[in-house]
Amino acid sequence: MYKTHTCGELHRSHVGQQVELAGWVHRRRDHGGITFVDLRDRFGIVQIVADPTVSPQAHRELEEVRNEWVIQAKGIVRRRPTGSENPNLATGEIEVEVSEIRILNPAKTPPFSINKDEEVDENTRLRYRYLDLRREQMSRNILLRHQVVKFIRDFLTEHGFIEVETPILFKTTPEGARDYLVPSRLHAGEFYALPQSPQQLKQLLMVAGVERYYQIARCFRDEDQRGDRQPEFTQLDLEMSFVEREDIMALVEELFTKLVAEVAPRKRLFASPWPRLTYREALERFGKDNPDLRYDLELKNVRDLIEGSGFKVFEAAIAQGGDVRGLNAKGCADYTRKQIDELTEYAKNFGAKGLAYIALPKDQEMRSTFAKFLSPELLQALMDRMGAEPGDLLLFVADAPAVVFETLARLRVLLAERLKLADPNLLAFCWVIDFPFLNWSEEEQRWDPSHHLFTSPMLEDVPLLDSDPGKARGQQYDMVLNDYEVGGGSIRIHDRQLQEKVFGLIGLEPDVARERFGHMLEAFEYGTPPHGGIAPGIDRICMILAGEPNIREVIAFPKNQAARDVMADAPSPVELKQLEDLHIQVALPAD
């Protein structure tokens, strides 16, 4: 070993000890006569002192040394002279008086500073990710991620789970996201697919009698990127046999409640036990099924109040089966026309034709897009419904229900951001349950599973699959945290007949279903336990626990928005020979 101690562990109890340290030069302060170097390793920073009268060799070597050089230092730990302790440093009570310095590897000046927490262009950070990861914030994030995964592994192991690896080379499932394909050398014209999740495999492990499975599983989806989406990402994939919805939810709730206390003690839970919302309730109150519960700003249905008011915009929407709902932007009555226009423009992105509003300034006259239809009684009724008082701004959307929900949900998030309503130290976990089992897809003209095609309907709703499939509820549950869906799961179908029925409902021809999922159907005939599971997203959870704005900050080597690794420059062209081995011809787009 190059070191007897880590930089971070040294303490006044080590005073008098001869130590050997190795690490990176974090900073160097050359006073001419005496030189200080902050030596950094993963565990912390310690000050080493080179006094030319004690060791001319060490002092001379440190004259050469620059930031990020890798060095080894031998010396004696001693208390710092009184008055020169550094309370900002964990090791600030002591220092190491060096007797010998060995330069292990010099370093070029890095393209950005490692020892300072300053904004750097992300492209540059990604090109030099190995340097970026040396920076305190990134190394903290990577450590946090390790602690999260470690906690999960320990917790689940204690609860009788075993981690089983599943294949990365598997089979295409065209009904989900776009697959990443891997050509087969041995089977010309055939392809493996990288798993979008180990869904089928974990169910087959239940058939195999594993009963309690988990995996820190890499998943792959070839879709466009977002701040919370990468082409490859990591899920805690988990499955249990002989359980019902409640069992999974209780387990996961306990897991993450304890995890937060352990690895993010400075964060507070918004509510424990976690609130549960039905899908319908989430929609009614927040406009979406992954609501941020950290603040109120709830949607209110005002259709019954407004019906018959004579305001054409509202009446027309209602006549077409639409809704009228609103939000109370507390204290925003002084928004200018321009600010409201901005909100309106934003709302139009989501299909709303416009925004109706009532501004209620204190000491001034009310302003409204539909003032002349607002009788004193109607105004009062609206204010009562919206919980409004002078100073507030009421915003309304009248449209098809889906548009109303989407628009108001977006406005709610936007306003909360502007009004700083969301406490960044709060973790608002909640469950959303009772999802519709199927959603009607307009463009495909058929039913789509709202979760995935192995999700079980509520057993009491199975008869509805024949009579009124849209009314059936699924045994699905989503885990939501601060405006993000961080996990989804369900009780699965474990019966071949029911599975085939669902395949039929979503328009999978029996022969296609057998070709793609024959192994599942067959397995279900060999004694399959009732089972279910969930798959929380590790990246998103770490991102929120770390307080980061995107998932790339908690992934050591992420891809950029164009799904490129800018450090290694992947993807890249390959040798013709490689393509020939794989029986692949490249057909580039014409232009």
Next chain:
RNA sequence: GGUCCCGUGGUGUAGCGGCCAAACAUGCGGCCCUGUCAAGGCCGAGAUCGCGGGUUCGAAUCCCGUCGGGACCGCCA
């Protein structure tokens, strides 16, 4: 496929028609300095303003295109 935003020394910013062959901070190089810890002092090097075209007497600044990056929509069972 679409919408919006950004691109100025190594890094982060300022400048947004002439005062700019570009300013500030930091970093970098040299010299001085024995108790600093974002050490300090002095000196110095470093950008044809992403690229191409256009408008103009004059462009970092305005326009068009292009490339790169980011946010979002579509997409993500």
